[in-house]
Amino acid sequence: MQLRKILTLFLAVLVGGAQAQTQGDDQILQMQQAFRQGNKAMLAQLLPQVRGHVLEPWAAYWELRSRLDTASAAEIQEFFARYAGTYQEDRLRNDWLLLLGQRRDWGTFAAEYPKFRMNDDREVRCYGLYVTQLREGGVPAPGVAEEVRRLWMSQREADDGCTFAMSRLVDAQGSRRVTVQDIWRKARLAVEANRPRAAAAAVEIVAPEALAHLNDLTNAPTRYLTSRVFAASRARKEMVVLALIRMAASDLDNAANQLESKWGPQLSPEERNWVWGVIAKQAAQRLGNGGDPLAHYAKVTRDSDLTDDMLAWKVRAALRGGRGPQWREVLQAIDAMSGEARAEPTWTYWKARALQAQGGDDRRAQAQQLFQSIASVRGFYEQLALEETGQQISVPPRPEPPTAPEKEAVRALPGLNRALYAINLGLRPEGVREWNYTTNLAAAGGMNERELLAAAQLACEREVWDRCINTSERTRTAFDVEQRFPMPHRDAVVRRSQEIGLDPAYVYGLIRQESRFVTDARSSVGAAGLMQVMPATAKWTARKIGLANFSPDKLHDRDTNIAIGTGYLKLVLDDFDGSMPLAAAAYNAGPRRPRSWRNGPPMEGAAWAENVPFGETRDYVKKVLANTTMYAAILTGRPQSLKGRLGRIGPRDLSQPEPSPDLP
Numbered sequence: 001m002q003l004r005k006i007l008t009l010f011l012a013v014l015v016g017g018a019q020a021q022t023q024g025d026d027q028i029l030q031m032q033q034a035f036r037q038g039n040k041a042m043l044a045q046l047l048p049q050v051r052g053h054v055l056e057p058w059a060a061y062w063e064l065r066s067r068l069d070t071a072s073a074a075e076i077q078e079f080f081a082r083y084a085g086t087y088q089e090d091r092l093r094n095d096w097l098l099l100l101g102q103r104r105d106w107g108t109f110a111a112e113y114p115k116f117r118m119n120d121d122r123e124v125r126c127y128g129l130y131v132t133q134l135r136e137g138g139v140p141a142p143g144v145a146e147e148v149r150r151l152w153m154s155q156r157e158a159d160d161g162c163t164f165a166m167s168r169l170v171d172a173q174g175s176r177r178v179t180v181q182d183i184w185r186k187a188r189l190a191v192e193a194n195r196p197r198a199a200a201a202a203v204e205i206v207a208p209e210a211l212a213h214l215n216d217l218t219n220a221p222t223r224y225l226t227s228r229v230f231a232a233s234r235a236r237k238e239m240v241v242l243a244l245i246r247m248a249a250s251d252l253d254n255a256a257n258q259l260e261s262k263w264g265p266q267l268s269p270e271e272r273n274w275v276w277g278v279i280a281k282q283a284a285q286r287l288g289n290g291g292d293p294l295a296h297y298a299k300v301t302r303d304s305d306l307t308d309d310m311l312a313w314k315v316r317a318a319l320r321g322g323r324g325p326q327w328r329e330v331l332q333a334i335d336a337m338s339g340e341a342r343a344e345p346t347w348t349y350w351k352a353r354a355l356q357a358q359g360g361d362d363r364r365a366q367a368q369q370l371f372q373s374i375a376s377v378r379g380f381y382e383q384l385a386l387e388e389t390g391q392q393i394s395v396p397p398r399p400e401p402p403t404a405p406e407k408e409a410v411r412a413l414p415g416l417n418r419a420l421y422a423i424n425l426g427l428r429p430e431g432v433r434e435w436n437y438t439t440n441l442a443a444a445g446g447m448n449e450r451e452l453l454a455a456a457q458l459a460c461e462r463e464v465w466d467r468c469i470n471t472s473e474r475t476r477t478a479f480d481v482e483q484r485f486p487m488p489h490r491d492a493v494v495r496r497s498q499e500i501g502l503d504p505a506y507v508y509g510l511i512r513q514e515s516r517f518v519t520d521a522r523s524s525v526g527a528a529g530l531m532q533v534m535p536a537t538a539k540w541t542a543r544k545i546g547l548a549n550f551s552p553d554k555l556h557d558r559d560t561n562i563a564i565g566t567g568y569l570k571l572v573l574d575d576f577d578g579s580m581p582l583a584a585a586a587y588n589a590g591p592r593r594p595r596s597w598r599n600g601p602p603m604e605g606a607a608w609a610e611n612v613p614f615g616e617t618r619d620y621v622k623k624v625l626a627n628t629t630m631y632a633a634i635l636t637g638r639p640q641s642l643k644g645r646l647g648r649i650g651p652r653d654l655s656q657p658e659p660s661p662d663l664p
Contacts, residue, residue: 123161509628531565605646
């Protein structure tokens, strides 16, 4: 009887369409709320009522996870057995492995770690490397130290697992793969990012006696540096480096003066180069308001001492050069990057442009090879490279659609069914995680391209557009344009865009990036609906466009959201003289910032977009414009130019009307 009930619930998902409220849904929603609130008693009370529900694995996970620190080993093993093969089993094992690592229960950890399939948690991975490779002492196997270092360096905040493994590597006799300099570099990066916990964790490994001064130098770097005259030991030099890095965030000129006049001679060449790299990067991010960044970069005696991020900003500063792009510096900085960074489409494209600009048959031939290596319709620089090869952006032929057996195979996966049920019930975060896990780990080796296309098609048919797009984007060779660039609400979007003089492709390009067509999407800062409009902006726009009886709760209504979002986008586009890159930046970061960012030397739109100081907005502008170009090809049926949409960007034409002072 219970099996029949489960199959019936799965069938409700499989047949699609709106699902009726089924028995137990209310209790599932109550349990999710109880889990968020830490209400263990409510979770224990409700769990028996949802036995047999399609989302029972989630309910059982919430209940046991809420008391994992006191649960017995027998209870945990019973959960693993009952929900074997599910996302929830692996999720709980991840949580338990973290707890075992924190408790230093290495015997139990070693027994459970081989059963862990998810393996995307950096901290668990570091514990695993310690247990399997480092616990017995001796020299670690090739690649282990590098992997621990990579995981540790990629942390945003300090965690126990990677910090513990890294400290053991530094202590390991005969290990030359992790050095004291690696630890100090981590501290430098953490101070620059204003992450004091991560900085403290690094300093504690190599110089615990210096921890007492870390707060002083991060809170008052000028006072710290003024109170010191000499930096004799390695630790004291590094603390001076940290103070200079911290000072550069708020007082760039003073940091440069202190480095040049007082501290530079006392530091090693590597330490000096690093601080100049930080100062130059800060100047580059200020787009000319912090002095000439290339002049600061010129004081670096060895580019290999800089991080890829510092070198990326050197490229950006060179592209923004006052007398046009400084192609020699562009090429020099890209060549100094790591192999991984150089392989990114961004730097492949700009290296090719630099070679092309320098002239000569050999360099032009090398540039064309680089363009051809990334040219496609898949992204911003891929599209630009395609145009450099003499082509435009056209709709690629669709792959063969999934066959009936391929569709049935993915429809039979319980993880996908649970994911769709959860999303339909309003548990989108849980549903998305289970969908991603299932498509990553199905059949113990991840889905092949045909399976991914079939899974994406299932999501498309259920109008779960974000999973449709994201799953289809994972195919490396097949390019299903209808899955990657769907056009839900087409009549409403096209009609409204044309009524107010907007390019529908631009609107679709923006919606795809903003919400992935999730009508009830809500961001962490309160932006809502398809076009992710902030309530205050929506009220202002409603008054401007004459939308009567508007209230922020209507932002999840499709037509209202489209009317408000397109209305605001049109106002922003007009304010920026029709520039799509500027308007996209304003839509994401507000209009005040792009008004400032456009000042400076006129430049091509791609170079301007690459120089946007905010990483999120820089990525947003590039994706919206690439999306727009692809949607234009679909909607018109004709080849398109991304370069044409980017145009050239420079200071506002003073003959044009003043920008609207109250545009939010």
